[in-house]
Amino acid sequence: MSERLGESFWRDFGNLVSAVRRAMWVTLVNFVRKPVTVHYPEVKRVYPDRFRGVLALTYDKETGEENCIGCRLCEYICPPQVIKVEMLKAEKRNFAKTFTLELYACEFCELCVQVCPTDAIIMMKSFDLATTDRRELLLDKDRLHTIGLQFDPSWATGNGLRDMQTPPKAPPAEHAKPEGAGVKVEGKAE
Amino acid sequence: MLSAIYYFVVGFIVLNAIIGMVTYVTLLERKFAARMQSRIGPYRVGPHGLLQPIADALKLMMKEDVVPQAADRPVYNLAPLVFLIPCMLIFATLPFAPGLGVADLNIGILFFLAVSSMEIVGLFMAGWGSNNKYALLSVMRAVNQIISYDLPFVFAALVPVVLTGSLRLSDIAAAQPDFWRWFIFYPVLGQLAFIFYIVTTLAAENRVPFDILEAESELIAGFRVEYSGMKFALIQLGEYAHVIGTSFLGALLFLGAWGGPGPASLGPLWFLLKAMAVFLLVTWIRWSFVRIRVDQILAISWKFLLPATLFLLMATAVVVAAKGPMSV
Numbered sequence: 001m002s003e004r005l006g007e008s009f010w011r012d013f014g015n016l017v018s019a020v021r022r023a024m025w026v027t028l029v030n031f032v033r034k035p036v037t038v039h040y041p042e043v044k045r046v047y048p049d050r051f052r053g054v055l056a057l058t059y060d061k062e063t064g065e066e067n068c069i070g071c072r073l074c075e076y077i078c079p080p081q082v083i084k085v086e087m088l089k090a091e092k093r094n095f096a097k098t099f100t101l102e103l104y105a106c107e108f109c110e111l112c113v114q115v116c117p118t119d120a121i122i123m124m125k126s127f128d129l130a131t132t133d134r135r136e137l138l139l140d141k142d143r144l145h146t147i148g149l150q151f152d153p154s155w156a157t158g159n160g161l162r163d164m165q166t167p168p169k170a171p172p173a174e175h176a177k178p179e180g181a182g183v184k185v186e187g188k189a190e
Numbered sequence: 191m192l193s194a195i196y197y198f199v200v201g202f203i204v205l206n207a208i209i210g211m212v213t214y215v216t217l218l219e220r221k222f223a224a225r226m227q228s229r230i231g232p233y234r235v236g237p238h239g240l241l242q243p244i245a246d247a248l249k250l251m252m253k254e255d256v257v258p259q260a261a262d263r264p265v266y267n268l269a270p271l272v273f274l275i276p277c278m279l280i281f282a283t284l285p286f287a288p289g290l291g292v293a294d295l296n297i298g299i300l301f302f303l304a305v306s307s308m309e310i311v312g313l314f315m316a317g318w319g320s321n322n323k324y325a326l327l328s329v330m331r332a333v334n335q336i337i338s339y340d341l342p343f344v345f346a347a348l349v350p351v352v353l354t355g356s357l358r359l360s361d362i363a364a365a366q367p368d369f370w371r372w373f374i375f376y377p378v379l380g381q382l383a384f385i386f387y388i389v390t391t392l393a394a395e396n397r398v399p400f401d402i403l404e405a406e407s408e409l410i411a412g413f414r415v416e417y418s419g420m421k422f423a424l425i426q427l428g429e430y431a432h433v434i435g436t437s438f439l440g441a442l443l444f445l446g447a448w449g450g451p452g453p454a455s456l457g458p459l460w461f462l463l464k465a466m467a468v469f470l471l472v473t474w475i476r477w478s479f480v481r482i483r484v485d486q487i488l489a490i491s492w493k494f495l496l497p498a499t500l501f502l503l504m505a506t507a508v509v510v511a512a513k514g515p516m517s518v
Contacts, residue, residue, distance in 0.1 A: 020479075023478040023479055024474060024475070024478045026478070027226040027474060027477055027478040028474070030225070030226050030227060030228050031222075031225050031226050031474075033228055034228075035224070035225065035228050035229055035230045036228045036229075037228075037229050037230045039230075039233075
């Protein structure tokens, strides 16, 4: 009996010493390492390609026309129902007469971006949305346009996402894989 | 009369120096702790957060002083002071350089140990006066723990005393004049005594891993749940003063106090650096470990630390009897 007690004491003692060594080593390693903190307002970290930030409307760069055709798909799919669109009928194509987005209730689910057939609504790489007046978060067409010019767009657009999710037509054709970020995301999903 | 004025002036200077040091030691600890977690710590107030302690102090001074309705008012109001005064008194016998200190008593270390364990009175008053079950539970644990750990603490601190053969702190410091004669380098005895000293001071200061009395997950903040504003600040001040005091004592007992390269006028600086090294060691331990259970704490004290330190003290006595004390 006494032998077993002594044995367990030294084993416990050894465990204690090794635990102390490991615990203090972890903190020491962290101490000599560079802090991971990003000084946010001064330094902005690189946002990932699929960053889901503030929403914006895209405009055609050459003609200056809006890409939105007022199809109201985003309005229908929006879970918190913050998007309101009115369609303006025209000869060649339709436009959005009004487009309002209540950003204060938006949950940034990206569904509106995924359904948009013309890549008109996209997400930007920014979350600087804090404001002292919630009316500033009621975005109309003009404000959505300025936001689109202000920040970098995320990679994901409606057509880009659909291309990515479509299964390849010819299964063994490995050289025909889509390029760029689509490959990365596809690899992750597998 | 003249000596009274002298002691008053010196005491005033030391007291204010301690208070100033405590405020900046909190910043040191926060920065150090932040780096251990790969953070930066206070950064925004002043360059690299250097004015953060002042901002904190101002904030605490301007806070409302809330007294619970059911509190025992005299006890509640008196407790922070009763807690703070022993924590400040421990600096009375500390010499910061040869002849530089408030009072170099011939029983200096005895005074230090006796006064530093008196803080439990203020602690218990705080917990009892708050009339809060968490605070009361917390101080019950604190009394339990401090009674358990004072004995091994004293035994560990007595090893250098036995080695020196004097209770006077300046004699103990003078007995370790060179680097290799620091008591931490005394074969076996010194290292063991230093480890025991650090462990027991952790418990005596109620710091992690022995911080069951302010266990956030079960007791909110322990005995200072009901304190706010300046009373809270006084309690914090006392706690940090106690930690710094024991760090200074550790540096004096084991690390050769003011000895170091350079002229003798640099002595206080070396002493301060060594004390901060001990403080950082304690902080390092604090941020490395988890809190241990009440029964584990008591078991460590009574079943291991107390016999071990007692044996160590006896071994030291035998060595000294055989070789004679390390006189100056």
